[in-house]
Amino acid sequence: MYSTLPIHIHPITAADTIDLRHSVMWPNHPKEHVIIDGDGTATHFGAIHQGKIIGVASFFPDGTSYRLRKLAVDQKFQRMGVASALLTTATAELRKMGCTQIWCDARQYASAFYQRNGFELGAQTFQKNGMDYVKAYKTV
Numbered sequence: 272m273y274s275t276l277p278i279h280i281h282p283i284t285a286a287d288t289i290d291l292r293h294s295v296m297w298p299n300h301p302k303e304h305v306i307i308d309g310d311g312t313a314t315h316f317g318a319i320h321q322g323k324i325i326g327v328a329s330f331f332p333d334g335t336s337y338r339l340r341k342l343a344v345d346q347k348f349q350r351m352g353v354a355s356a357l358l359t360t361a362t363a364e365l366r367k368m369g370c371t372q373i374w375c376d377a378r379q380y381a382s383a384f385y386q387r388n389g390f391e392l393g394a395q396t397f398q399k400n401g402m403d404y405v406k407a408y409k410t411v
């Protein structure tokens with residue numbers, strides 16, 4: 272899927288993801304809340320628009336299965352295809368690295384986004400940090 276915004280998608284460092292993870296996902300928590308064990312060895316992608324990172328996605332390997340965590344798009348640029356484009360590019364790159372499956376704990380309100388991007392949803396809803404989640408899986 273392609274974005275309607277002019278963007279480039281590139282590998283970025285874990286440090287590059289922190290500000291957007293924090294401001295989009297957990298603005299009321301300290302920044303440390305969005306630093307994840309394994310960030311150092313995960314694969315991170317950024318969507319860059321006019322020189323600024325406006326979308327991030329991080330993938331944590333376990334064998335050939337990769338867990339997607341902290342997918343976040345700057346509010347000003349949501350619903351323009353940025354996250355879909357990030358997933359499309361990331362999936363192609365991860366496949367080259369031997370990835371066979373991507374999965375995540377999806378915030379339930381975003382489940383339509385994952386379905387639209389080819390993920391299957393688990394049957395059970397569960398809670399973490401007071402928020403509803405559902406498992407989402409995609410064979411790549």
Ligand SMILES: CC(C)(COP(=O)(O)OP(=O)(O)OC[C@H]1O[C@@H](n2cnc3c(N)ncnc32)[C@H](O)[C@@H]1OP(=O)(O)O)[C@@H](O)C(=O)NCCC(=O)NCCS
Nearest residue numbers: 342343344349350351352353354355377378380381383384
């Ligand atoms: C979820 C998120 C990553 C989607 O990014 P995006 O760039 O806006 O998504 P895209 O533009 O590629 O896809 C848009 C489509 O996904 C679905 N979608 C996107 N955001 C949605 C939302 N918040 N609620 C329901 N559906 C959503 C819709 O089908 C939408 O299409 P539409 O606008 O034609 O209805 C973004 O809204 C975000 O950062 N949200 C806050 C953080 C978050 O929830 N991250 C995911 C954690 S599991």
